[in-house]
Amino acid sequence: METIILSSNSKSKIGLLVQLAKELGVKTSQPKKKSKRRVDEITLISEKSLAEAWNSKEDERWDELYKK
Numbered sequence: 490m491e492t493i494i495l496s497s498n499s500k501s502k503i504g505l506l507v508q509l510a511k512e513l514g515v516k517t518s519q520p521k522k523k524s525k526r527r528v529d530e531i532t533l534i535s536e537k538s539l540a541e542a543w544n545s546k547e548d549e550r551w552d553e554l555y556k557k
Contacts, residue, residue: 503519507519
């Protein structure tokens with residue numbers, strides 16, 4: 490089996506190539522794109538302290554007030 494790698498900046502062109510390949514009975518696969526989203530460092534650092542605050546006994550008392 491031979492492998493052909495195609496790349497393009499145009500989604501419509503890639504779509505046409507994939508459609509053509511399917512009509513010709515050629516197996517296609519497209520690699521998953523990596524997410525460009527990143528969590529900033531401050532969020533990662535504060536996550537633990539926020540979790541501790543949210544799970545504290547003082548926070549549980551606020552939950553009881555909202556239930557009433």
